[in-house]
Amino acid sequence: xxxxxxxxxxxxxxxxxxxxxxxxxxxxxxxxxxxxxxxxxxxxxxxxxxxxxxxxxxxxxxxxxxxxxxxxxxxxxxxxxxxxxxxxxxxxxxxxxxxxxxxxxxxxxxxxxxxxxxxxxxxxxxxxxxxxxxxxxxxxxxxxxxxxxxxxxxxxxxxxxxxxxxxxxxxxxxxxxxxxxxxxxxxxxxxxxxxxxxxxxxxxxxxxxxxxxxxxxxxxxxxxxxxxxxxxxxxxxxxxxxxxxxxxxxxxxxxxxxxx
Amino acid sequence: xxxxxxxxxxxxxxxxxxxxxxxxxxxxxxxxxxxxxxxxxxxxxxxxxxxxxxxxxxxxxxxxxxxxxxxxxxxxxxxxxxxxxxxxxxxxxxxxxxxxxxxxxxxxxxxxxxxxxxxxxxxxxxxxxxxxxxxxxxxxxxxxxxxxxxxxxxxxxxxxxxxxxxxxxxxxxxxxxxxxxxxxxxxxxxxxxxxxxxxxxxxxxxxxxxxxxxxxxxxxxxxxxxxxxxxxxxxxxxxxxxxxxxxxxxxxxxxxxxxxxxx
Numbered sequence: 209x210x211x212x213x214x215x216x217x218x219x220x221x222x223x224x225x226x227x228x229x230x231x232x233x234x235x236x237x238x239x240x241x242x243x244x245x246x247x248x249x250x251x252x253x254x255x256x257x258x259x260x261x262x263x264x265x266x267x268x269x270x271x272x273x274x275x276x277x278x279x280x281x282x283x284x285x286x287x288x289x290x291x292x293x294x295x296x297x298x299x300x301x302x303x304x305x306x307x308x309x310x311x312x313x314x315x316x317x318x319x320x321x322x323x324x325x326x327x328x329x330x331x332x333x334x335x336x337x338x339x340x341x342x343x344x345x346x347x348x349x350x351x352x353x354x355x356x357x358x359x360x361x362x363x364x365x366x367x368x369x370x371x372x373x374x375x376x377x378x379x380x381x382x383x384x385x386x387x388x389x390x391x392x393x394x395x396x397x398x399x400x401x402x403x404x405x406x407x408x409x410x411x412x413x414x415x416x417x418x419x420x421x422x423x424x425x426x427x428x429x430x431x432x433x434x435x436x437x438x439x440x441x442x443x444x445x446x447x448x449x450x451x452x453x454x455x456x457x458x459x460x461x462x463x464x465x466x467x468x
Numbered sequence: 469x470x471x472x473x474x475x476x477x478x479x480x481x482x483x484x485x486x487x488x489x490x491x492x493x494x495x496x497x498x499x500x501x502x503x504x505x506x507x508x509x510x511x512x513x514x515x516x517x518x519x520x521x522x523x524x525x526x527x528x529x530x531x532x533x534x535x536x537x538x539x540x541x542x543x544x545x546x547x548x549x550x551x552x553x554x555x556x557x558x559x560x561x562x563x564x565x566x567x568x569x570x571x572x573x574x575x576x577x578x579x580x581x582x583x584x585x586x587x588x589x590x591x592x593x594x595x596x597x598x599x600x601x602x603x604x605x606x607x608x609x610x611x612x613x614x615x616x617x618x619x620x621x622x623x624x625x626x627x628x629x630x631x632x633x634x635x636x637x638x639x640x641x642x643x644x645x646x647x648x649x650x651x652x653x654x655x656x657x658x659x660x661x662x663x664x665x666x667x668x669x670x671x672x673x674x675x676x677x678x679x680x681x682x683x684x685x686x687x688x689x690x691x692x693x694x695x696x697x698x699x700x701x702x703x704x705x706x707x708x709x710x711x712x713x714x715x716x717x718x719x720x721x722x723x724x725x726x727x728x729x730x731x
Contacts, residue, residue: 418636
């Protein structure tokens with residue numbers, strides 16, 4: 209069973225659509241695989257968050273006042289219509305009442321959407337804070353693991369906040385092995401302008417030859433005039449390591465072979 | 469018979485002459501009592517780092533008499549950082565907090581066969597950036613290991629991870645006795661091959677990458693990302709082995725990657 213099927217089964221399980229035996233089989237598969245366990249936990253948390261959203265029911269006081277106002281409104285209208293000599297009937301009043309109800313429902317809908325968006329934003333902020341905490345760990349291999357597990361493009365696109373966290377790691381982490389993992393992960397989001405800009409800027413600051421080399425190789429695969437200028441600057445900079453200059457030169461040759 | 473005797477005498481003479489040219493070698497060592505914290509090995513050109521069940525970090529080297537500088541007798545080798553050669557073979561050992569530094573302080577190090585014995589609880593951090601690197605051997609280490617080097621060939625024997633190893637011009641050969649499920653394992657060489665042997669029961673989420681090379685293996689990776697299947701898009705294989713486990717990444721940018729399971 210591939211990961212997409214497993215995820216579909218997880219959603220069905222959380223919605224209570226699986227039989228006991230199907231649920232047990234799924235649990236067995238999840239427990240045998242660390243990655244599946246993490247995905248299962250994140251789905252569980254997401255469903256829990258959805259359940260925790262307060263029901264959008266007005267208080268009894270608001271409801272009572274609304275009904276009182278509605279009754280008064282109806283009586284006034286009946287009187288007004290009768291005064292003008294228009295045929296007295298419940299249809300117009302029903303339409304007005306329905307209109308007010310529709311506005312009320314609309315307001316509630318917008319409020320609900322607003323709350324939901326706030327909840328999603330809150331969850332994303334929590335995730336990025338959690339990621340920041342993970343990146344404060346002393347262990348290099350734990351920080352690399354945090355990058356590889358939490359920034360997996362197979363699990364969907366990343367929020368800008370999470371991308372910012374990764375760029376922060378690239379610019380500040382003391383371990384070149386961690387920075388390398390950040391570069392390799394950012395390389396999977398090169399369609400984002402902010403990522404391309406961050407890699408170009410970081411190239412001037414990076415001290416480790418291996419990390420520089422990887423950035424140059426990744427940038428060289430982009431068709432972008434700004435990157436070409438950056439590579440030309442590296443080729444003309446004698447302070448760079450020879451292998452860094454060679455790689456920049458090689459990528460420039462590639463540039464000249466393709467139309468920008 | 470005469471010819472035979474001449475031959476034997478000539479050989480004996482040659483051996484004696486070679487021996488006297490080399491002079492006598494003596495083992496020198498420096499001990500620091502420490503069994504936790506981090507050992508940082510900086511700019512050692514050729515070294516064997518070995519884990520052991522002890523409570524001292526022991527740095528030792530075989531020093532030939534002929535390599536000793538007569539004129540410098542009674543003096544200490546110094547470097548621009550103000551570090552002294554407190555081992556007697558061109559290496560400074562000094563402690564800062566919970567970190568013990570072992571640093572080669574001169575290009576003309578009189579050290580050879582440098583061995584560092586490390587208590588098993590200590591983290592190991594190796595960094596090297598100049599052109600003089602030869603071999604870096606790490607043996608019998610199960611604590612966290614980080615290596616950043618440009619020119620070393622790195623050989624890891626009887627290791628378990630977690631680790632992060634990166635070399636630009638050198639190859640990486642790694643033999644795992646077991647695979648720790650803590651942290652992650654990352655092995656990366658830019659211009660040379662990476663050859664890894666793991667026990668057959670290892671559990672891991674594996675990424676094997678050789679953008680300009682090939683990947684060879686005898687393990688059955690349960691591939692999760694099939695890519696676009698094009699041979700000229702480079703080789704990156706993502707999947708799990710034995711149901712998945714620790715994040716295990718092996719990459720050679722311009723050479724081949726070999727992943728074997730031990731028999």
